[in-house]
Amino acid sequence: MSTDTATPARTSPPPRETRRPGRLRRSWDKHWYAWVMVAPVVIVLGVLIFYPLGRGIVLSFTNLTEANQLAEICSKSITGTEQCKANPNAWEFVGLDNYTNILSGKIGKFWQWLGVTLLWTVGCVVFHYAIGLGLAVLLNRPMRGRGVYRVLLILPWAVPAFVSAFAWRFMFNENFGLINSVLESVGIERVAWFADWRTSLLTAIITNIWLGVPFMMVTLLGGMQTIPGEQYEAAEIDGATPWQRFVNITLPGLRPVSMTVLLLGTIWTFNMFPIIFLVNGGGPAGQTEILVTGAFRAAFEGIRNYSLASTYGVLILSILLVFSVFYRRALRKQGEVW
Numbered sequence: 582m583s584t585d586t587a588t589p590a591r592t593s594p595p596p597r598e599t600r601r602p603g604r605l606r607r608s609w610d611k612h613w614y615a616w617v618m619v620a621p622v623v624i625v626l627g628v629l630i631f632y633p634l635g636r637g638i639v640l641s642f643t644n645l646t647e648a649n650q651l652a653e654i655c656s657k658s659i660t661g662t663e664q665c666k667a668n669p670n671a672w673e674f675v676g677l678d679n680y681t682n683i684l685s686g687k688i689g690k691f692w693q694w695l696g697v698t699l700l701w702t703v704g705c706v707v708f709h710y711a712i713g714l715g716l717a718v719l720l721n722r723p724m725r726g727r728g729v730y731r732v733l734l735i736l737p738w739a740v741p742a743f744v745s746a747f748a749w750r751f752m753f754n755e756n757f758g759l760i761n762s763v764l765e766s767v768g769i770e771r772v773a774w775f776a777d778w779r780t781s782l783l784t785a786i787i788t789n790i791w792l793g794v795p796f797m798m799v800t801l802l803g804g805m806q807t808i809p810g811e812q813y814e815a816a817e818i819d820g821a822t823p824w825q826r827f828v829n830i831t832l833p834g835l836r837p838v839s840m841t842v843l844l845l846g847t848i849w850t851f852n853m854f855p856i857i858f859l860v861n862g863g864g865p866a867g868q869t870e871i872l873v874t875g876a877f878r879a880a881f882e883g884i885r886n887y888s889l890a891s892t893y894g895v896l897i898l899s900i901l902l903v904f905s906v907f908y909r910r911a912l913r914k915q916g917e918v919w
Contacts, residue, residue, distance in 0.1 A: 634898075640891040641679055645672040647885035672888075679892040688889065689875060690867070691896070698851060698871040701782065705789045705850045710843060712790065713797025714835075718827070720798070721805045738795035746859035749788040753860075778868035781861040785869065789856045793849075797842060804838035805831065840912055848901055872897050 609616055649672045682688040720731055737745065752759045753774040761771040774780045808830065816826045832839075854873045857863060863870035863878075870878075872893060880890030 637891040637894050640888050641895045642674055642676060643672050643888045644675045644678070645888045647887070650887075675888075679888055680896075683889075683892055683896070689879070689893075690870070691872075691875075691893075693868075694870050694872050694875045695900075697782065697869055701786065701853075701857070701869075701871055702847060702850045704786050705793060705853075706843065706846045708786070708790045709793040709797045709846055709850075710839070712794045714801055716794070716798045717801040717805055718831070720802055734798060735795045737791050738799075742792060742855045743859055745792055746788060746856055749784065749791070750860050753784045775861055775864055778865060781864055782869045785856050785860045788860050789850065789853060792856070793846065797846065800838060800842045801835060804835045808834035844905065844908055847904070851901060852897070 649668065649670045651668055651671065679688075683691045686692065716734060720727060720734075724730075751757070753761075755761060755771055755773050755775070758774075760774075765771055772780065774784050812830050812834075813826055816830060821829070852873050853871075854877065857869065857871055857874050858877070861869055863874050876890045876893035876897070879886045879893060
């Protein structure tokens with residue numbers, strides 16, 4: 582009689598907990614083709630934007646200039662051999678000295694330039710939006726030759742900025758300009774537009790309005806065409822006047838578009854270098870310089886002060902970032918999602 586001995590069942594070890602892949606890895610596994618297509622753009626942006634930005638931030642903490650950029654001074658002797666020695670005035674890190682010197686007024690005219698920049702930006706953006714909105718309202722109505730008017734009003738936007746700047750500078754010329762000739766023909770004395778800072782800044786603002794209105798007009802016109810026509814028809818049946826339809830339908834319907842173009846217009850105008858530089862040159866005596874032209878002169882005129890120009894650039898970026906953050910918070914309080 583044989584007895585079967587029961588063999589104990591083999592118990593398999595508990596499965597190891599597999600670690601869930603991270604969010605970046607899951608995104609790569611699911612959308613690898615999108616990553617591959619975006620990679621060249623990211624590389625180009627990194628080379629052209631992010632590296633110079635990082636480099637500029639680092640230089641703002643140094644005293645680097647054209648005179649002290651070399652760590653060694655090399656000269657050739659009579660025999661033709663090159664002898665090098667350490668430069669005792671080589672650049673070095675100076676911490677926050679550039680920022681304290683600029684903000685305290687020891688170097689440059691930061692606060693004066695900031696005031697002119699704000700005046701220039703507010704003046705341009707207000708007229709950009711007001712005139713662009715008015716033209717958009719006109720072109721949104723059915724009229725004969727509307728397509729021709731649209732093309733003609735977009736032409737200033739198609740002309741390069743430096744061409745328009747030189748054209749307007751010539752028109753504001755005291756002796757040969759078209760504007761003074763027109764004033765003289767109606768009995769008004771010629772105006773020295775570039776002799777006083779107020780009229781000098783006015784010439785730049787007028788030139789920039791000429792360049793910026795077409796963008797506002799086209800953008801706002803596109804926003805108007807997305808507003809349902811049934812709303813206007815219902816308001817007209819209820820007896821609403823054209824002004825009431827504009828205030829209660831058009832403006833609320835344009836709010837998302839308006840918030841975006843106002844932000845973009847502010848950033849672009851704040852950094853609008855060619856108009857100030859080419860129309861009035863920051864004159865008279867630098868009284869209409871803005872921050873970007875001041876940074877340019879620090880970097881490319883006289884003994885080039887790269888660290889000072891970089892500091893101006895970081896301050897400009899900081900001002901625009903602060904403005905964008907508060908602007909976004911204001912939009913969220915009004916119920917706008919952006």
